[in-house]
Amino acid sequence: MKSKILLFFFFSTLFVSAKQIEVCSTCSVKTIKEAINIAEPGDVIFIKKGVYKEHDITINKSISLIGEKGAILDAENTGSMFTFETNNFTIRGLKIVNIGMSYSIDYTAIKVIKAKNFTIEDCVLENVFFGILIEKSKKGIIRNNNISGNRKSEASSGNGIHIWDGDEMEVYSNVLNGLRDGIYFEFVKNSIVYKNDSHNNIRYGLHFMFSNKNVYHHNEFINNGAGVAVMFSKFITMHHNTFKLNWGSASYGLLLKEIYDAEIYNNLFEENTIGINGEGCTRINYKNNTFLRNGWAVKIAGACYANIFEKNNFMHNSLDLSYNSKINDNKFNNNYWSEYTGYDLDKDGIGDVPYRPVKLFSYIVNKTPEALVLLRSLFVDIINFSEKVSPVFTPDDLMDNNPLMKKIND
Secondary structure, X not given: OHHHHHXXXXXXXXXXXXXXXXXXXXXXXXXXXXXXXXXXXXXXXXXXXXXXXXXXXXXXXXXXEEEOOOEEEEOOOOOOOEEEOOOOOEEEOOEEEOOOOOOOOOOEEEEEEOOEXXXXXXXXXXXXXXXXXXXXXXXXXXXXXXXXXXXXOOOOOOOOEEEEEEEOXXXXXXXXXXXXXXXXXXXXXXXXXXXXXXXXXXXXXXXXXXXXXXXXXXXXXXOOOEEEEEEEEEOEEEEOOEEEOOOXXXXXXXXXXXXXXXXXXXXXXXXXXXEEEEEEEEEEEEEOOEEEOOOEEEEEOOOOEOOEEEOOEEEOOOEEEEEOOOOOOOEEEOOEEOOOOOOOOXXXXXXXXOEOOOOHXXXXXXXXXXXXXXXXXXXXHHHHHHHHHOOOOOOOOOOEOOOEOOOOOO
């Protein structure tokens, strides 16, 4: 009981002693660095309207930085802006511009090191190298930020929200564009990414590496070098995302490499070079996804086992499935295929003739990519029909035995 009273007294004292420090050109405190130097834990630094040309500010106190509308922090293309090395802090409403660029140093608008219980929200970060860089931290919230860069190559650009070695992170309702990767997770676990708009980035809209037990949902990944890459991770849930207009010679809506025990459902893959490209993927359930007008809907390379594709829509793709593996224990069942020409005599909504989604031409393109120029030719129609009648080259046990006559959610 005595310890509870002491704890209550401590926090009550902290709350009472907390103060607001105003920063402006006509205030007694004119620079952000000065305000931080005089601030005590629990204080709020209120940055009023104006342009503040400062950079490389380190903060090791549990304080709040709040920006008034019209307050602009300009790093003048020299170095970083803030580095936080503390717990229990808040950043809200700041506009930070012109972060420096380096080939050896990760210059950042907001950098967080070994922190927990923090919030970064409602900020605008423009012309950044790295936007928000978080290292060895947990229980952070990053929301409602607009982060953009204008770099032209991967080497000269950083990531919008980059988290390395994180736990229990929540990243949502951010807009990210003009960066290398919109969002990058490496060694991050137990975290969630949702309602973000990541578009027009040089490499990936979202990039996962060695990150387990995470969820991302209701995000939009549009017109990136590639939509999303999830690599060397397990227990990932991906649902209600949009992967669209990710075009290029090596571009995907979703790239999966060495992924285990994942759930992928209710996503839209529209007009990508490849909807999903999987390599080394095991025990993944694909359900209620729509693949619409992609080059390839799905490409499966070697070492993909025990995957289930069920109740997905494959609609008007140039090629529904490319399969480059002799061993097949992956299952396709109850999917809708717009290329299916079978019949349903008993009117139960399921085709009476199994559908073989791997066409001979897909097999040929795997062996000789240049053959793709023949895609719409009569020759291709003939060889596909021949293989359908008497399969020789395509996997004879890879078929959907119960193809749907109508698309899901029609």
